[in-house]
Amino acid sequence: MTSPLEQKKIKITGPSVVTANRTWDGAVVYRTAQKGWSTELADSAVVSTSDDARALLAEANADDVGAVGPYIAPVELKDGGKVKPGNLREQIRAKGVTIDLQVPA
Amino acid sequence: MPLVKQGRLTTDLFVHVAEGAELPGDGAVLVTAERFLADPEALLRRSGKLGVIWPNNRNVDDLVPYLDRLASIALVFPTFRDGRAYSQARLLRERHGYDGELRATGQILRDQFVFMTRAGFDAFEVKKDADAAAFAETMKRYSVFYQPTGDGRVTALNRRMQLRHSESASQ
Amino acid sequence: MYAYDELDRTLINERVSEFRDQVKRRLSGELTEDEFKILRLQNGVYLQLHAYMFRVAIPYGTLSSKQLRRFAHVARRYDRGYGHFTTRQNIQFNWIKLAELPDALADLAEVGIHAMQTSGNNMRNVTSDQWAGVAPGEIEDPRIWSELIRQHTTLHPEFSFLPRKFKIAITASEHDRAAIKIHDIGLRLHKNADGETGFEVLVGGGLGRTPFIAKTIKPFVHGRDVLSYIEAILRVYNQYGRRDNIYKARIKILVHELGIEKFAKEVDEEWKQMGDSELRLDHAAIEEVRSRFSYPPYEKLPHMPDELKQAAHDPLFERWRKNSVAPHKVQGYSIVTLSLKPVGGPPGDATAEQMDALADLADKYSFGEIRVGHEQNLALPHVAKRDLPALFKALDRLGLATPNVNLVTDIIACPGLDYCSLANARSIPIAQELTRRFANHDTADLIGRLHINISGCINACGHHHVGHIGILGVEKNGEEFYQITIGGRADENAQMGTLIGPAVPYAEVADVIEDIVEAYLALRDRPEELFVDTVKRLGVEPFRERVYATR
Numbered sequence: 001m002t003s004p005l006e007q008k009k010i011k012i013t014g015p016s017v018v019t020a021n022r023t024w025d026g027a028v029v030y031r032t033a034q035k036g037w038s039t040e041l042a043d044s045a046v047v048s049t050s051d052d053a054r055a056l057l058a059e060a061n062a063d064d065v066g067a068v069g070p071y072i073a074p075v076e077l078k079d080g081g082k083v084k085p086g087n088l089r090e091q092i093r094a095k096g097v098t099i100d101l102q103v104p105a
Numbered sequence: 106m107p108l109v110k111q112g113r114l115t116t117d118l119f120v121h122v123a124e125g126a127e128l129p130g131d132g133a134v135l136v137t138a139e140r141f142l143a144d145p146e147a148l149l150r151r152s153g154k155l156g157v158i159w160p161n162n163r164n165v166d167d168l169v170p171y172l173d174r175l176a177s178i179a180l181v182f183p184t185f186r187d188g189r190a191y192s193q194a195r196l197l198r199e200r201h202g203y204d205g206e207l208r209a210t211g212q213i214l215r216d217q218f219v220f221m222t223r224a225g226f227d228a229f230e231v232k233k234d235a236d237a238a239a240f241a242e243t244m245k246r247y248s249v250f251y252q253p254t255g256d257g258r259v260t261a262l263n264r265r266m267q268l269r270h271s272e273s274a275s276q
Numbered sequence: 277m278y279a280y281d282e283l284d285r286t287l288i289n290e291r292v293s294e295f296r297d298q299v300k301r302r303l304s305g306e307l308t309e310d311e312f313k314i315l316r317l318q319n320g321v322y323l324q325l326h327a328y329m330f331r332v333a334i335p336y337g338t339l340s341s342k343q344l345r346r347f348a349h350v351a352r353r354y355d356r357g358y359g360h361f362t363t364r365q366n367i368q369f370n371w372i373k374l375a376e377l378p379d380a381l382a383d384l385a386e387v388g389i390h391a392m393q394t395s396g397n398n399m400r401n402v403t404s405d406q407w408a409g410v411a412p413g414e415i416e417d418p419r420i421w422s423e424l425i426r427q428h429t430t431l432h433p434e435f436s437f438l439p440r441k442f443k444i445a446i447t448a449s450e451h452d453r454a455a456i457k458i459h460d461i462g463l464r465l466h467k468n469a470d471g472e473t474g475f476e477v478l479v480g481g482g483l484g485r486t487p488f489i490a491k492t493i494k495p496f497v498h499g500r501d502v503l504s505y506i507e508a509i510l511r512v513y514n515q516y517g518r519r520d521n522i523y524k525a526r527i528k529i530l531v532h533e534l535g536i537e538k539f540a541k542e543v544d545e546e547w548k549q550m551g552d553s554e555l556r557l558d559h560a561a562i563e564e565v566r567s568r569f570s571y572p573p574y575e576k577l578p579h580m581p582d583e584l585k586q587a588a589h590d591p592l593f594e595r596w597r598k599n600s601v602a603p604h605k606v607q608g609y610s611i612v613t614l615s616l617k618p619v620g621g622p623p624g625d626a627t628a629e630q631m632d633a634l635a636d637l638a639d640k641y642s643f644g645e646i647r648v649g650h651e652q653n654l655a656l657p658h659v660a661k662r663d664l665p666a667l668f669k670a671l672d673r674l675g676l677a678t679p680n681v682n683l684v685t686d687i688i689a690c691p692g693l694d695y696c697s698l699a700n701a702r703s704i705p706i707a708q709e710l711t712r713r714f715a716n717h718d719t720a721d722l723i724g725r726l727h728i729n730i731s732g733c734i735n736a737c738g739h740h741h742v743g744h745i746g747i748l749g750v751e752k753n754g755e756e757f758y759q760i761t762i763g764g765r766a767d768e769n770a771q772m773g774t775l776i777g778p779a780v781p782y783a784e785v786a787d788v789i790e791d792i793v794e795a796y797l798a799l800r801d802r803p804e805e806l807f808v809d810t811v812k813r814l815g816v817e818p819f820r821e822r823v824y825a826t827r
Contacts, residue, residue, distance in 0.1 A: 024303055025373035026327035065305040068323055087754055089693060093325050097694040099622055099704050186314050186397065188437025192514045195434055200549065216298065216315055223433035235306065246294050249287040251427040253554040254434070261283040261427065265564055 020067035107237035161189035182211035198225030199255035296378035320391030336404035341635035348631035399429035406649035418448035439517035440525035457770035480531030483736035504555035508547035572643035577608025587665035599679040624652030692732030699732035701749025701756035742766035763811035795822040
């Protein structure tokens with residue numbers, strides 16, 4: 001997965017959202033259409049043009065107190081409008097680690 | 106931009122003169138290294154205090170012949186994560202014995218005050234008013250220092266050895 | 277153990293209160309993230325995929341039971357009940373809330389633990405041999421020097437904003453367990469002809485996208501001059517290290533671009549100018565620090581106690597003892613390595629329950645002391661041999677007696693894409709699958725010493741370059757692929773591994789590793805020839821042929 005830290009010019013090729021980590025606790029959050037943040041991907045504002053993505057990111061960046069390091073992440077739109085993470089990295093961020101956490105004792 | 110000097114908020118008497126800009130007839134000025142090195146003697150003869158803004162990628166050895174005649178040297182922090190000027194400051198103070206004003210300019214936040222003071226800075230062009238106002242309080246933050254610099258603070262190691270010495274002397 | 281005094285404690289508390297203020301200013305918006313980032317990094321706080329990650333220092337890998345219990349407390353109270361031991365004698369917590377971090381730091385400070393400079397562009401945790409002070413044949417305890425350097429470089433006013441991070445490792449044994457050749461500065465303690473203590477100083481080692489083995493800059497720097505010599509190196513680096521490109525900012529690039537001779541000349545000139553500074557350590561100063569290290573009151577014990585003779589009939593015990601128990605410098609005692617690599621588990625993880633229980637065992641069997649090694653395992657450094665059978669039973673119940681130390685399943689792995697915002701691919705699930713493939717300890721014994729190191733990206737936190745087998749995760753068209761190298765090593769003969777062939781997809785990695793191991797078993801000229809020696813003797817080609825013939 002190309003790290004979003006290397007994301008330079010903004011050009012999207014499919015439906016996308018803006019995601020970040022919440023400042024006070026680091027939780028994964030998504031930018032909503034109501035100019036806020038939500039921990040639910042389902043609440044995110046989905047954009048489909050590069051201009052809209054740029055605008056949504058600029059708005060997210062302006063909220064430096066609320067969330068850290070916003071970037072544009074790809075999503076997939078399923079039938080019925082359900083939003084799914086668009087790559088493995090985002091899947092891990094949305095759903096947690098892919099490993100069994102407990103050390104078997 | 107607020108200036109903190111010797112621990113207090115003060116009015117900055119120096120005017121920063123940009124490269125190529127006209128030099129005021131009198132009054133204290135801070136000039137660029139290029140302007141200074143082009144004709145140091147002429148500038149030093151001028152009435153009014155003279156200071157130099159010294160970039161952090163230039164060897165401070167070039168300043169050594171003029172140290173006793175400079176009223177201020179301003180070392181530059183282009184961003185606060187660029188720490189080259191800390192070495193320059195210590196070299197000027199501790200190796201070359203410079204005792205004029207040593208000024209920190211650039212991105213200066215309160216979180217660097219202790220480091221800067223320990224490296225020999227005594228004047229700070231602080232970015233934020235709140236940070237400038239918090240100078241005295243911030244300087245009280247630390248009372249223990251592990252390494253010796255030219256600031257004269259006693260290191261933890263020396264304090265321990267003094268303590269040990271006085272303990273054994275009193276027995 | 278090093279005992280903190282009032283001054284050390286005061287400094288840590290002052291640091292905590294400074295950070296509390298910084299966090300407060302960040303949460304109120306007084307500090308922007310751009311400003312705060314450096315400040316939080318200097319306290320070991322990263323932002324990872326899911327949350328903030330908090331890295332805590334375990335200087336030179338020495339921990340008390342009280343400190344380990346406090347880690348358990350932090351894991352439970354502020355995190356999700358576990359911690360992750362890293363390759364640099366640190367522990368990481370993966371789910372810390374920024375707003376609670378000052379409290380976590382304050383709790384740790386009470387037991388003399390801090391997170392100062394565990395990240396950021398400054399001097400990182402000074403690491404050392406995890407067997408320091410107990411290894412037979414050691415010249416002297418390198419931790420005295422580690423502590424002197426730790427203090428000197430903590431909150432150093434000149435070197436807290438270096439071009440890039442800076443890591444020092446120290447060894448005092450012939451066999452290098454501290455991987456000094458892959459550090460910015462490696463120090464090898466030895467004695468000169470007059471019997472005086474000093475160091476061979478190596479500089480410019482490191483992994484990442486441009487790996488280098490450190491080069492010797494000075495064969496002998498007297499102990500009394502070690503601080504001034506390090507200061508001279510840092511001053512040259514601070515001024516001339518590149519700051520235009522983060523990937524070229526480490527000292528290894530400066531050393532490489534200048535050449536070691538020119539770099540050494542710069543350092544020497546600076547060092548000469550520093551002259552007889554206050555940094556020179558006199559005998560009293562060294563002894564002051566030495567006096568603060570305490571050693572256990574060892575008993576006079578037999579070399580072969582009855583308990584050990586009896587337990588020799590238990591094959592499980594014997595297998596574990598042969599694998600995990602090493603000789604101690606004091607007769608009747610052993611060093612016991614505790615594998616944090618259970619079959620199917622994430623390498624280096626320990627739960628709060630394990631930490632608490634292990635702290636109890638350390639009190640009972642190891643004078644309250646625990647060690648942390650760069651292989652992401654723990655050790656109990658002073659176990660009486662008579663106690664080994666009882667300790668084994670207790671460790672086994674905790675899942676800490678997997679007899680795989682230095683074997684194929686003793687895998688070093690970075691957190692990878694499951695946690696890390698820099699990663700391109702996952703590391704931990706690859707490690708877990710490999711431990712399942714080689715779960716049979718008889719097979720692992722047959723294979724012998726074999727280090728597999730896995731990194732999820734080119735930054736190489738999993739030290740893949742120096743694994744006997746190295747696995748590096750890369751991304752190809754949005755999929756996880758892995759490059760595999762063989763023949764690397766991290767010890768006194770450190771070298772980088774060689775790429776064996778094209779990268780393979782996630783699902784094939786474990787098959788390829790099995791093929792490599794099978795090839796080795798077929799190619800080695802005798803059972804004692806280690807994997808890495810077979811690769812050295814034959815080169816990569818015969819392995820490449822076998823692995824890729826059918827692919």
